[in-house]
Amino acid sequence: MAGPSTNAAIALSLRENGMAHWLRIGFYKVGPFFTVTALLLTWELASRLELVIAFLLPPLSVVLLRIAEDMVAGQLPLDIAITLYRTLVAFVLAMVIGISLGIVIPRVASIRWFFDPIISIGLPMPKIALLPIFMLWFGLFDTSKILMVAFSASFQIIITTWSATQNVEKELIWSARSLGASNRQILWEVIFPASLPQILTGLQIAMPVCLIVVLVTEMVMGGQGLGDSMLRSARYVDSPGVFAGIVEIGIVGFCVIRSMELIRRRLLVWHQETQKEETTV
Amino acid sequence: MSAAATLWRFTPLLIIALLWEATTRLGLISEFALPPLTNVISSFFKLLADDLLYHTGRSILRGAVGFLCAMVVGVLAGVLMAWYRPVRILVNPLMRCFYPMPKSALIPLTIMWIGLGDGSKMTLIFIGCLLPIVMSSFNAARGVDQVLIWSARGMGATEQQVLWEVVVPASMPEILSGIRISLALSFILLVSAELIIANNGIGYLIDLLGEGGDYAGMFAGVITISAIGFFADRGYVMLMRRFLRWRE
Numbered sequence: 001m002a003g004p005s006t007n008a009a010i011a012l013s014l015r016e017n018g019m020a021h022w023l024r025i026g027f028y029k030v031g032p033f034f035t036v037t038a039l040l041l042t043w044e045l046a047s048r049l050e051l052v053i054a055f056l057l058p059p060l061s062v063v064l065l066r067i068a069e070d071m072v073a074g075q076l077p078l079d080i081a082i083t084l085y086r087t088l089v090a091f092v093l094a095m096v097i098g099i100s101l102g103i104v105i106p107r108v109a110s111i112r113w114f115f116d117p118i119i120s121i122g123l124p125m126p127k128i129a130l131l132p133i134f135m136l137w138f139g140l141f142d143t144s145k146i147l148m149v150a151f152s153a154s155f156q157i158i159i160t161t162w163s164a165t166q167n168v169e170k171e172l173i174w175s176a177r178s179l180g181a182s183n184r185q186i187l188w189e190v191i192f193p194a195s196l197p198q199i200l201t202g203l204q205i206a207m208p209v210c211l212i213v214v215l216v217t218e219m220v221m222g223g224q225g226l227g228d229s230m231l232r233s234a235r236y237v238d239s240p241g242v243f244a245g246i247v248e249i250g251i252v253g254f255c256v257i258r259s260m261e262l263i264r265r266r267l268l269v270w271h272q273e274t275q276k277e278e279t280t281v
Numbered sequence: 282m283s284a285a286a287t288l289w290r291f292t293p294l295l296i297i298a299l300l301w302e303a304t305t306r307l308g309l310i311s312e313f314a315l316p317p318l319t320n321v322i323s324s325f326f327k328l329l330a331d332d333l334l335y336h337t338g339r340s341i342l343r344g345a346v347g348f349l350c351a352m353v354v355g356v357l358a359g360v361l362m363a364w365y366r367p368v369r370i371l372v373n374p375l376m377r378c379f380y381p382m383p384k385s386a387l388i389p390l391t392i393m394w395i396g397l398g399d400g401s402k403m404t405l406i407f408i409g410c411l412l413p414i415v416m417s418s419f420n421a422a423r424g425v426d427q428v429l430i431w432s433a434r435g436m437g438a439t440e441q442q443v444l445w446e447v448v449v450p451a452s453m454p455e456i457l458s459g460i461r462i463s464l465a466l467s468f469i470l471l472v473s474a475e476l477i478i479a480n481n482g483i484g485y486l487i488d489l490l491g492e493g494g495d496y497a498g499m500f501a502g503v504i505t506i507s508a509i510g511f512f513a514d515r516g517y518v519m520l521m522r523r524f525l526r527w528r529e
Contacts, residue, residue: 031370039375056394114293121294124514125507126468129484131476132491132499137314211383212466216473219388227385231477234389242389249386250379257381 058240066244075229080252083225086142087214087256090149094206098154099199102161103187123159127152128213131220145217152213153206160202164195197271200264207260211253226252316497325501333486337505340471340482343399347406348467355411355463356456359418364444369419380416384409384466388474402474402482409470410463417459421452454528457521464517468510483509 040060046052047059070076105112105119131148138144168191176190218227226249233241298318304310305317312320325333362369387405395401425448433447475484487502 027367028370031367032374035371036374036378117291117294118297121511124465124511126465126472126510128469128476129472129487129503129506129510132487133503136491136496136499208381208383209469212385212469215383215385216388216469216477219385219473219477230386230389234393237393239393242393246382246386246390250382253381253383253386254378 055239058243062240063243063247066240067247070244076248079224079226079229083214083218083227086145086149086225087210090146090214091153091207091210093146093150094153094157095203098157099161102158103165106162106166119155119158123155128216131217135221140221141223145214145221148217149210149213153209156206156209157202161199164198165191168194197268197273200267204260204264207256211256215249313496316500320497321500324497328498328501333505336481336483336486337509340475340484343402343482344406344467344471347403348410348464351407351410351414351463352460355414356418359415360422360449362415362419363422364448376412376416380412384470385473388477392478397478397480402471405474406467406470410467413463413466414460418456421455421459422448424455425451454525457524461517464513472506
């Protein structure tokens, strides 16, 4: 689908011809690379030419060198592995709890009665505020980190699964029933696949929350991982270390989010959303 | 909803509260793990008379300034990105690079840049909430029904008029629900930053009480900030409904 300004641009480029037209096309093709390159160059030059204090913004090359050093020393792969391990275990835990509650709650009246007020209060609450309580109950190690992350993410998954399985087209369910499907078959072979797109959307919202919270738990409790090593750099006022941390966390986050998108496309090969072309510029 | 129905709806919470009080009073759970609910309530009033209001006020101020700035800048940037193609082409790749970054990675950066005070928390919340708001406003403004835009142009509206009187109002519902998600994010960032390092604020107070072994006070602080987060969300939803009443 074309945005409002795209039409204006097409109309304009139809009117003009020759040079101007090709310049415009060239700009659209080169523009995206230009911005990223310009940003990186400005970063490097600004601090090399001492336009900003190198402490506040160390040159890109220094930061990259630092990342390479940490990589060779083995600390960086270890930190990434630890952080990813905590995130993924917590995410899977939240997913199992969230999807099963999200399926059961709307179907069993007594459970719905019990959980409805808890979820309507728990969803908008800043769950990270419970971190000191989790530390008190479960200690300072992986258990409390993983439980905190899973707790933060599960409400979102419950609520999307709940509404997704409730909003499945009635015609689908009626057709399956008239063809003689049992309730169990209807749940697993009709309702679950039909609501999978929304459930996956819920999981895609929950994953960034997991990453955000896992870093916070590492910053508060320590115990290695990317969050811990970054906060330690900040405490020692080691600015290349802090920027190296941001770049590393950015790359890890980007890869995790991208792989969620790939998994979505893989799981929904049958769905019409996958057949459509990507619409983002 | 009648009073009885409301009461019935919230009975599960009452059951939990009673269970909490009973198990701790009967000594089934150590009071160092879970102080009795009545102690937590009395601590709350003790703190209220002391400095709870000051710390809460500090936190709300930080959150509000950072969030409001992110809201204004973010919505403007998102809508302009959707409307002007050159802006989109230049800014979109940056957005795609930075959007997936877990925002809590900014906490050490703002500490190092600005220090421990109000400024670092405000900057953190501003930067952290900015991208999600830009992204959702951008998607909202691009999703506006083309027919609306064509009709407005057909009736002789200028480009400026189309932008401000058609595109912005039409995408408002989606923009506002995007902002709601960032409101939740702003609370996460605020509380985390204060728990990690601060000199005042509700997160700092919770941390201080917990380290001092005053667990009833710590629970009271946790409940206070959770309630503020909850009511902020509810208040926002009410405002949003009122603001969008013209649609019905």
